[in-house]
Amino acid sequence: MTDNNKPRPGLVLALLPIVLTLAVLGVQLFYFGDFTPHIPLAIGLAITASIGWMQGYRWQEMEDGILHVVRVGLPSIAILMTVGMIVGVWIASGTVPLLIYYGLQALTPEIFLAAGMLLCAVVSVSLGTSWGTTGTVGLALMGIGAGFDIPMYWTAGAVVSGAFFGDKISPLSDTTNLAPAVTGVNLFDHIRNMLPTTLPAMLIAFVIYLVVGFNVIGNEAVDFSKIELITATLDQNFDLSWVLLIPAILVLGLAVMKMPALPSLFAGALVGAALAMVMQGQSLHDVFGYMQNGYKLETGVSEIDSLLNRGGIQSMTWVITLVMIALGFGGALEKTRCLEVIITAILRRAKRFGSLQASAVGTAVATNLVAGDPYLSIALPGRMFAPAYRGKGYSTLNLSRAVEEGGTLISPLVPWNAGGAFVITALGLGISDGQIENLLYIPLAFACWLSPLLGIAYGYLGWFSPRASKAERQRWHDESEAILYDTDGDDAAVSASAANAQGAAPARS
Numbered sequence: 206m207t208d209n210n211k212p213r214p215g216l217v218l219a220l221l222p223i224v225l226t227l228a229v230l231g232v233q234l235f236y237f238g239d240f241t242p243h244i245p246l247a248i249g250l251a252i253t254a255s256i257g258w259m260q261g262y263r264w265q266e267m268e269d270g271i272l273h274v275v276r277v278g279l280p281s282i283a284i285l286m287t288v289g290m291i292v293g294v295w296i297a298s299g300t301v302p303l304l305i306y307y308g309l310q311a312l313t314p315e316i317f318l319a320a321g322m323l324l325c326a327v328v329s330v331s332l333g334t335s336w337g338t339t340g341t342v343g344l345a346l347m348g349i350g351a352g353f354d355i356p357m358y359w360t361a362g363a364v365v366s367g368a369f370f371g372d373k374i375s376p377l378s379d380t381t382n383l384a385p386a387v388t389g390v391n392l393f394d395h396i397r398n399m400l401p402t403t404l405p406a407m408l409i410a411f412v413i414y415l416v417v418g419f420n421v422i423g424n425e426a427v428d429f430s431k432i433e434l435i436t437a438t439l440d441q442n443f444d445l446s447w448v449l450l451i452p453a454i455l456v457l458g459l460a461v462m463k464m465p466a467l468p469s470l471f472a473g474a475l476v477g478a479a480l481a482m483v484m485q486g487q488s489l490h491d492v493f494g495y496m497q498n499g500y501k502l503e504t505g506v507s508e509i510d511s512l513l514n515r516g517g518i519q520s521m522t523w524v525i526t527l528v529m530i531a532l533g534f535g536g537a538l539e540k541t542r543c544l545e546v547i548i549t550a551i552l553r554r555a556k557r558f559g560s561l562q563a564s565a566v567g568t569a570v571a572t573n574l575v576a577g578d579p580y581l582s583i584a585l586p587g588r589m590f591a592p593a594y595r596g597k598g599y600s601t602l603n604l605s606r607a608v609e610e611g612g613t614l615i616s617p618l619v620p621w622n623a624g625g626a627f628v629i630t631a632l633g634l635g636i637s638d639g640q641i642e643n644l645l646y647i648p649l650a651f652a653c654w655l656s657p658l659l660g661i662a663y664g665y666l667g668w669f670s671p672r673a674s675k676a677e678r679q680r681w682h683d684e685s686e687a688i689l690y691d692t693d694g695d696d697a698a699v700s701a702s703a704a705n706a707q708g709a710a711p712a713r714s
Contacts, residue, residue, distance in 0.1 A: 211542065214260055219546035222253040222538065223575050230621065241637065242621035243530055246577060250534040257541035270540025271533045274581065280467065282528060285521045285627065287470045288340040292631070293495035293516030294477035295341060296502075297487055299443040300452050302513065304345035305352070306439050309432050314353045314422050318414035321346045321360065322367035322652070326407065328457070329371025334378065334466045335617070335624075338368040340631040341453070347632050348513075352432045355422055358642065361632050362649025365617045366410050369624070370652050373613050374403055378466075380583060380613045387587035388605040389686065398602040399609065401669040402659040410651035438506045444484050452477040515633060523637075524630050528623040531577030539585060544572070548589040552689070558597055562607055562664030565590045566657050569611025579616035579624050583608045592689035595681055600671045603664070610657040618647045618654065 213219075226249030233245050250271070257267050295301045312320060325346070329338040343364040350360035372378045374396050385395035439445065452473045459469035478496065481487040487495075499517030504510055538544045548568055555561040565586055572582035587608045594601050616624030620636065629636050634643040648654075663669045673681075681688065 211261055213542045213546050214256065216546055216550050218256060219543040222249055222256055222543060223547075225249070225252050226534070226575070242577070243527055246527075246530045246534050246621070250530065250537050253534065253537040253541055253543065256543070257537065260541060262541060267537060267540055271536040274536030274539065274578075275529060275532045282525055283467055284334060284336055284470065285525055285528070286518050287467060287474060288337055288631070289499075289516060289518045289521040290474045290496040291337070291470060291477065291516075292340050292344060292520070293497075293499045294474055294481055294492060295452060296500040296513050296516055297485060297492065297495045298452065298477045298480040299445055299449045299485055300477060300480070301341070301345050301348070302439045302443045303445050303447075303449045304342070304453075305348035306436055306445055308345060308349035309352045309436055312349060312353075314355065315418040316415070317350065317353060317355065318359060318363040318418050318422070319411050321350075322363040322407075322410060322414055325364050325367030326371040329368045330375045334470070335368040335372035335613075336627055336631070337456075337466065337470050338371065339364060339628055343368055343632055344515075348435075348509075352435050353422070356645075357632075357634060357640075358645035359417070359422070359649055361628065361634060361643065361646035362651070363414055364632065365628055365646060365650040366407075366652035369614055369617050369650075370403060370407055370656070373609060373656075374399055380579060380609065383580060383583050384587060384605040384609040384612070387584050388591055388601040388608070389680075389684075390600070390602050390605050394602060395605045395609075398669075398671070399606050401663065402606065402610065402656045406652045406655040406659060409655055413651055434506060435509060438504050438509055442502065442504055446484065449480060449484060452480065520630065524623070524626045527577070527621070527626050531621075531623060532581070535572070535575075535578045535581040535585075538575070539581070544585055545589065548586065552590070552593050555593065558599055558603075558667075558670065559661075559665035561590070561593060561597065561599075562603060562670070563661045565604055565607035566611040566661055569608045570615050570657070573612060573615050573619050573622050577619070577622045579612050579622065582612035582616070586611070591686070595673070595686060596689040598673055600673045600677055603670055606660060607664075610660050614653040614656055618650060620644065620647075 226245060229248050230242055230245040233239055233242065254264070254267050258264070292301075325338050325342055328342050329335050343361075346364055347357065347360055350357065373381060375381055381396065382392060385392050388395075455476055456469050456473035459472060460466075474496065478492045481492050481495070482489065495517060497517050498519050499515050500513060502510060502513050551564045551568060552561075555564045568586040568590070569582045572585055573579060587604060590604050590608075591601050594604050616622050617628045619625045620629060628634070628646070629643075634640060634646065636643060680686075
């Protein structure tokens with residue numbers, strides 16, 4: 206939503222709102238020790254709007270750009286609210302307690318992290334939502350990990366690795382559909398092209414979690430009396446039966462039938478609410494309260510109370526307000542063409558394919574860091590870098606993989622990003638309450654940061670980096686796609702000649 210009739214700011218001016226916002230954010234986080242990035246991002250939005258005003262933008266124009274990006278993020282906000290309802294009623298119905306109960310009996314500390322990662326990956330592929338997986342299966346795994354005395358940050362790292370990797374390759378995922386949409390490639394071609402980085406990263410993470418399980422966690426004496434106390438307390442407070450798995454089975458079934466994520470999750474919330482009344486004897490009014498304000502339970506067992514006293518729409522307000530402010534900030538940066546200027550400067554320095562691939566991943570990561578929004582971190586670099594890939598003769602499948610990995614996978618690793626804020630809230634990591642050590646989940650989510658590194662390495666080595674096919678080049682010509690040619694370098698010159706040989710008109714930009 207940029208306005209090409211308005212002058213572009215210079216590079217220094219384009220960087221200014223980002224630098225100042227990061228400075229204010231640093232003061233809030235590190236000087237005040239207050240992990241609430243909302244106000245610094247709001248100040249960043251105001252700084253960006255001021256620069257836009259200096260460039261000749263009227264407030265109405267900037268407001269339109271801000272609200273446009275906010276509207277793009279409304280589906281994710283709806284999912285957040287639905288997940289909040291699910292967490293509340295799935296605890297009240299006994300679904301989450303049942304998963305914890307079975308998990309404590311079936312899993313062992315040695316295989317817990319590796320198995321938990323795989324479980325989250327499978328569920329996330331089926332649901333098409335990393336957030337829904339994190340807030341349901343991930344929450345149950347946090348309870349099982351607590352029973353095994355496994356530090357929260359290890360469990361959270363495994364949950365995030367599985368949930369967000371499953372989301373990355375699920376055809377039901379919004380981000381998996383967004384990346385090929387903005388780069389102009391086929392969805393299933395995009396998914397296949399991500400496997401060379403997805404599978405090795407998952408395998409490496411799986412091995413690491415196994416090694417840690419058998420050599421670190423497995424060497425610790427498990428307090429089975431605590432496990433017995435937790436399972437006995439769950440059995441006393443909930444009527445546990447396999448019937449309570451119906452909400453989870455329903456949601457998985459709807460996902461397999463390729464139903465949209467939002468109605469599928471809401472159906473799971475409604476069935477969970479019905480089971481809370483039928484199986485646990487809750488009143489309709491109580492169920493409404495759990496969906497709004499979360500479940501409340503006092504058992505006297507701190508591990509159970511801290512884990513199960515959560516959920517509800519209100520529990521997501523911190524995340525929702527952060528998402529809206531972050532989206533507004535990103536929209537202001539895009540409308541005033543600040544991000545466009547920065548990306549253009551990067552493209553001038555990316556002369557070879559390897560550096561172009563690294564720049565695309567890095568720009569998606571940087572957008573995640575600055576704008577706090579995974580959707581913008583995919584959409585903006587995807588739009589801006591595509592002409593450069595075409596000019597070098599490379600398939601934009603390379604670009605769709607780059608922005609997916611720098612966008613989807615890095616999002617949960619940035620605490621002030623929508624993804625990171627959701628993980629911290631849904632898994633109850635308590636960062637805002639001073640439990641800063643739980644931020645260790647970031648480096649321990651191995652699969653999330655290994656994949657972008659593998660993708661960058663492939664770019665420099667020339668592995669799994671497909672050239673544009675004749676059919677793709679013809680499609681560029683038929684759809685009048687912009688192509689950015691670079692005559693500096695033999696590789697770029699050959700690409701340009703090949704494109705012209707296919708009749709691709711040089712729509713220079």
